Amino acid sequence: MSTATPVRTSTMAQALNAALRDAMREDRSVHVLGEDVGALGGVFRITDGLTAEFGRDRCLDTPLAEAGILGTAIGMAMYGLRPVVEMQFDAFAYPAMEQLVSHVAKMRNRTAGKLPLPITIRIPYGGGIGGVEHHSDSSEAYYAQTPGLHVVTPATVGDAYGLLRASIASDDPVVFLEPKRLYWGKDSLDPAAPVEPIGRAVLRRTGSSAVLITYGPSLPVCLEAAEAAKAEGWDLAVLDLRTLVPFDDETVCRVVRSLGRAVVVHEASGFGGTGAEIAARVTERCFHHLAAPVLRVTGFDIPYPPPMLEHHHLPGVDRILDAVARLQWED
Amino acid sequence: MTVLDHRHHTSVPGWRPGATAPRTDPAPLLPDASPVRVLGTPALEKYDPALLRELYRRLVVGRRYNQQATVLTKQGRLAVYPASTGQEACQVAAAMVLGAGDWLFPSYRDTLAVVSRGVDPLEALTLLRGNAHTGYDPRATRTAPLCTPLATQAPHAVGLAHAARLSAEPVVALAMLGDGGTSEGDFHEALNFAAVLQAPVVFLVQNNGYAISVPLTQQSAAPSLAHKAVGYGMPGRLVDGNDAPAVHAVLGEAVERARCGGGPTLVEALTYRLEAHTNADDATRYREDEEVAAWREHDPVLLMERHLRGAGLLDDLLVRQASEEAEALAARMRAEFHSDAELDPMSLFAHVYAEPTPQLREQAAQLAAELAAELAAEAEVQH
Numbered sequence: 001m002s003t004a005t006p007v008r009t010s011t012m013a014q015a016l017n018a019a020l021r022d023a024m025r026e027d028r029s030v031h032v033l034g035e036d037v038g039a040l041g042g043v044f045r046i047t048d049g050l051t052a053e054f055g056r057d058r059c060l061d062t063p064l065a066e067a068g069i070l071g072t073a074i075g076m077a078m079y080g081l082r083p084v085v086e087m088q089f090d091a092f093a094y095p096a097m098e099q100l101v102s103h104v105a106k107m108r109n110r111t112a113g114k115l116p117l118p119i120t121i122r123i124p125y126g127g128g129i130g131g132v133e134h135h136s137d138s139s140e141a142y143y144a145q146t147p148g149l150h151v152v153t154p155a156t157v158g159d160a161y162g163l164l165r166a167s168i169a170s171d172d173p174v175v176f177l178e179p180k181r182l183y184w185g186k187d188s189l190d191p192a193a194p195v196e197p198i199g200r201a202v203l204r205r206t207g208s209s210a211v212l213i214t215y216g217p218s219l220p221v222c223l224e225a226a227e228a229a230k231a232e233g234w235d236l237a238v239l240d241l242r243t244l245v246p247f248d249d250e251t252v253c254r255v256v257r258s259l260g261r262a263v264v265v266h267e268a269s270g271f272g273g274t275g276a277e278i279a280a281r282v283t284e285r286c287f288h289h290l291a292a293p294v295l296r297v298t299g300f301d302i303p304y305p306p307p308m309l310e311h312h313h314l315p316g317v318d319r320i321l322d323a324v325a326r327l328q329w330e331d
Numbered sequence: 332m333t334v335l336d337h338r339h340h341t342s343v344p345g346w347r348p349g350a351t352a353p354r355t356d357p358a359p360l361l362p363d364a365s366p367v368r369v370l371g372t373p374a375l376e377k378y379d380p381a382l383l384r385e386l387y388r389r390l391v392v393g394r395r396y397n398q399q400a401t402v403l404t405k406q407g408r409l410a411v412y413p414a415s416t417g418q419e420a421c422q423v424a425a426a427m428v429l430g431a432g433d434w435l436f437p438s439y440r441d442t443l444a445v446v447s448r449g450v451d452p453l454e455a456l457t458l459l460r461g462n463a464h465t466g467y468d469p470r471a472t473r474t475a476p477l478c479t480p481l482a483t484q485a486p487h488a489v490g491l492a493h494a495a496r497l498s499a500e501p502v503v504a505l506a507m508l509g510d511g512g513t514s515e516g517d518f519h520e521a522l523n524f525a526a527v528l529q530a531p532v533v534f535l536v537q538n539n540g541y542a543i544s545v546p547l548t549q550q551s552a553a554p555s556l557a558h559k560a561v562g563y564g565m566p567g568r569l570v571d572g573n574d575a576p577a578v579h580a581v582l583g584e585a586v587e588r589a590r591c592g593g594g595p596t597l598v599e600a601l602t603y604r605l606e607a608h609t610n611a612d613d614a615t616r617y618r619e620d621e622e623v624a625a626w627r628e629h630d631p632v633l634l635m636e637r638h639l640r641g642a643g644l645l646d647d648l649l650v651r652q653a654s655e656e657a658e659a660l661a662a663r664m665r666a667e668f669h670s671d672a673e674l675d676p677m678s679l680f681a682h683v684y685a686e687p688t689p690q691l692r693e694q695a696a697q698l699a700a701e702l703a704a705e706l707a708a709e710a711e712v713q714h
């Protein structure tokens with residue numbers, strides 16, 4: 001059930017803000033905590049106005065310590081609250097890794113279901129914003145590799161709202177990865193639209209030649225590539241995963257089986273990345289429908305480069321089209 | 332009676348298992364009751380005029396450096412600049428108390444300390460310009476890379492100092508942090524290690540009142556940040572961070588203490604960030620203009636100038652020389668940062684490992700082919 005917020009044009013940042021506000025209005029157990037989330041409204045303004053509306057107890061500027069933030073959130077959740085934690089940037093979530101991996105991910109399992117932890121951990125992630133060192137990591141593979149965590153990443157304004165609502169409502173911990181370079185993209189937002197369940201991929205563009213499988217920051221790049229591919233005679237579908245864990249095998253396999261050719265695109269490094277998992281799953285399940293190996297277009301296997309060089313690292317339209325060209329069309 | 336008096340209870344010999352010597356009373360560890368000040372006090376007279384003039388010169392140059400870097404950022408020549416405007420006394424004093432063989436462990440806000448230590452501004456600023464991560468040679472300059480993940484450089488300083496001590500070299504490491512950084516676990520682990528190992532390391536916390544928007548009152552409930560030293564068993568010093576000779580004196584004592592085997596010190600310097608956190612920050616959201624105005628009156632450069640003049644130590648010649656040097660530095664920064672940085676896309680693959688992996692070689696070849704194809708396409712368009 002949604003609040004009265006009307007349909008309007010919104011940025012992704014505003015949609016996330018609305019999702020937090022609506023969740024806090026509807027459920028007193030929802031608490032926000034993190035660095036600079038109060039007066040400043042977060043460095044990306046995602047928590048703008050929450051302390052003003054709900055008070056410091058509900059939206060708390062914590063001391064500067066990520067392990068402390070997440071560890072405290074665990075205790076709050078044990079007592080029955082529903083904490084939403086903000087990590088300021090991808091690479092600054094790492095001090096909380098111990099709490100995340102050893103406790104958040106495992107508490108339900110360790111306690112035979114007695115202590116589920118309904119914590120949402122919001123993390124702005126990815127590059128493309130000209131950030132200096134440690135401000136552009138794509139850390140999804142670490143989280144996706146950790147059993148017990150859901151990993152969700154919206155790519156549209158509507159999903160930002162809906163998936164954040166669903167994540168907060170989830171009784172399991174969710175690592176909610178926000179593609180920071182899409183924060184300022186605008187679209188219409190209907191907060192009353194039914195909230196999408198987490199775990200469902202969606203076809204953003206239908207096509208008849210091959211499918212680009214992607215998520216988060218790479219979705220607009222794939223849509224652009226699909227547009228450019230028309231000139232080359234390819235009609236590309238674009239699939240937005242939206243949730244990495246749980247993985248929507250059903251939708252992904254249905255699309256791959258119908259087209260027979262697939263390229264996975266993400267900006268995180270390729271080696272041991274989520275693309276490897278996706279390619280393996282698709283190959284295991286759709287082998288006889290495939291006309292070509294599943295290819296990956298990813299960031300290089302390097303530490304994230306300085307901003308003046310990042311465009312060479314990030315998967316772009318040309319690199320995607322090069323991969324599409326290698327999908328064994330001659331057969 | 333304090334817990335330490337347990338040592339008189341022969342019936343409880345093991346109150347501190349493993350202790351080989353009775354603990355000393357922690358009272359001397361308690362921080363200075365009020366911040367150490369030199370400017371405006373009789374202590375000023377004890378200072379070497381040459382040192383004071385050198386501090387003044389560096390402050391003037393440092394202020395100009397901050398201003399110029401800020402302007403360059405507004406012009407888009409730097410990706411981001413966390414200015415140390417208002418904190419110059421800490422920056423230059425940190426550089427001055429270290430010998431050539433000592434090591435500095437700066438944070439992202441401390442490029443002025445790095446420059447004041449002698450690193451070329453063009454090299455000190457590559458991280459913030461956005462063309463390279465670390466632009467200087469840390470080993471040659473004995474300056475660790477600018478550190479962005481907060482407080483994570485503190486244990487590195489401890490380890491380096493420890494290693495130097497093991498090799499009986501009189502090297503001291505100085506780690507620079509902010510008030511916010513003192514909340515991170517790494518800060519506390521570093522202090523504990525430093526004290527347990529008696530490492531020759533000095534921690535300088537520039538308490539500028541804010542961690543981005545979060546004021547100190549929400550950061551710590553301790554009477555001072557210097558108090559955090561006490562629990563780890565090292566002295567905590569409190570100094571007026573805008574009083575350059577005071578910062579120099581307190582840091583200098585700590586460095587010498589460390590060098591002579593006296594172990595680590597935590598120094599809290601009370602200062603203020605006059606600019607926003609970075610150019611990307613809007614400080615009006617969390618602090619009042621009046622507060623900033625009050626601190627402008629306690630500006631480190633202004634204070635130094637006023638008091639040195641009062642003491643008859645500042646002549647027009649020195650003022651002119653310092654200002655000329657400052658302008659020359661600013662002009663050089665303008666000239667050098669206005670030309671585009673030289674970039675080599677293939678450098679993406681350099682130095683990931685000592686030897687590139689086969690996979691990286693493959694990826695480098697892919698990028699090289701892409702770049703060649705781009706060049707060829709451009710050439711075709713031109714013909």
Ligand SMILES: Cc1ncc(C[n+]2csc(CCOP(=O)(O)OP(=O)(O)O)c2C)c(N)n1
Pocket residue numbers: 035064066088092095440479480481508509510511512513539541542543604608
């Ligand atoms: C581990 C970590 N968490 C968060 C950040 C983001 N961040 C950068 S600067 C900053 C505030 C630091 O405040 P303080 O330590 O007082 O230093 P100042 O910027 O005031 O010099 C924050 C939260 C970071 N760099 N590293």
Ligand SMILES: [Mg+2]
Pocket residue numbers: 509510511537538539540541542543
């Ligand atoms: Mg600070």
